[in-house]
Amino acid sequence: MLRELQRRVADAIQMAREAGADDVFASATRSRGVEVEVRDGEVEKLQESVSRGLSLRLYVDGRYATYRTSDLRPAPLRAFVRDAVAMTRALERDPFRVIVDPALYADRPTDDLQLADPAIDRIDGDTRLAWCMTMSERARRHERLVSATVGVSDSRSIVASASSNGFSGHHERTSHWRGGSVTLREDGDARPAGSFWAGARHLEDVPDAAAVGERALAEATRRLGAVQGPTRRTTMVVEPRAAGRLLHALLGPASAGAFSQERSFWRGREGERVVSERLQLIDDPLIVRGLGSRHYDGEGISARRLPIVEGGRLVNLYVDTYYGRKIERAPTTGGSSNLTVGLGARGLDAIVADVGEGYLVTSWLGGNSDATTGDFSMGLRGHLIERGQRAGAVQEMNITGNLLELFAGLTETGDDPWPYSSTRAPTLVFEGVQFSGA
DSSP: OHHHHHHHHHHHHHHHHHHTOSEEEEEEEEEEEEEEEEETTEEEEEEEEEEEEEEEEEEETTEEEEEEESOOSHHHHHHHHHHHHHHHHTSOOOTTOOOOOGGGGSSOOOOOOOOOOHHHHTOOHHHHHHHHHHHHHHHTOOTTEEEEEEEEEEEEEEEEEEETTSOEEEEEEEEEEEEEEEEEOOSTTOOOEEEEEEEESSGGGSOOHHHHHHHHHHHHHTTTTOBOOOOEEEEEEEOHHHHHHHHHHHHTTOBHHHHHTTOOTTTTOTTSBOSOTTOOEEEOTTOTTOTTOOSBOTTOOBOOOEEEEETTEEOOOBOOHHHHHHHTOOOOOSSOOOEEEOOOSOOHHHHHHHHOSEEEEEEEEEEEEOTTTOEEEEEEEEEEEETTEEEEEEEEEEEEEEHHHHHHTEEEEOSOOOSSSSEEOOOEEEEEEEEEOO
């Protein structure tokens, strides 16, 4: 299969050059996914999908466009490529659109990142269904149960890429996910719900089905008796599973695209300590089995560890070729891989015990942040922290403020990064956060 994809890529590049393209970057993909879903002990979904396709980035007479087709037969592919080149030639010129400098393809890492697990290919339908039934049985062990939906999904993808100026690469990736959501009944119309999902590149890195079902039920059980907590300014502890959203909001504007479009609150602040010195963020594409790991990015730029925030200072941006030319910056990488956070020495329970009073955030409900100013408002669910203990559940609350000011008040990071995400966020502790509630 890999050799076939590589042939299709090479053919497409040759066809595009013959049709008049100056440069081409092509990728051919084959992917397979399987999904099983069980609701209240009954099978709701059994689905398997297989797809393949080819994408082209064309650079023609100073013009640029992208195209995709799923028909890789030689004659239709030739017609597709010919038409794509002709359509690109009709577009407006853009002097900033050029193919990546081939020097950025050099020094590609050769680390064995272990991104594909043969064990996932050997999972059969009976095994997936058995896992679902085990999760369902464990998730439904509650007298107030309304419903429980659980599921298993796994995938494998193979991608071959090449360019007209010397790039060639390929990768294979697998993933396996399992989890579920549970809804319980309270007095009146209240229907507290909770969920839990876990996934990894390798099957052995995912918790067993019984533990996943029990965790989904536990998340729902914790929501029983939730009320709106009091309005106040206090300490906020954010669980690892929820901490990633705050980090994405903080780093979303740390890109050449955002700088070019003047929609980044980081503009004019590079190198200044504007957030807590405790905050250390590194984009690391070379984590073994990492969900965001890679040897090269979407443009073919060779992967390397990239510090983003050090000592409370923004030290690097995500810079792709296009926006890098616009703001006259050398490319780093166009998008994030695995985001790692400098860790502390304690886990969630020990941190909560020391906080004494405040709020523990377990999930976010809606909200938004302004990339230009950093102002934000976010809905949340969680718990009161009273006398160093997780107390009653809270809901229908919001926090408001400014992201830079919020992270300036970061006082501690945990030693417990969330393993089921490319954002490996630990427990985060913030002082002086404004909560709006009752």
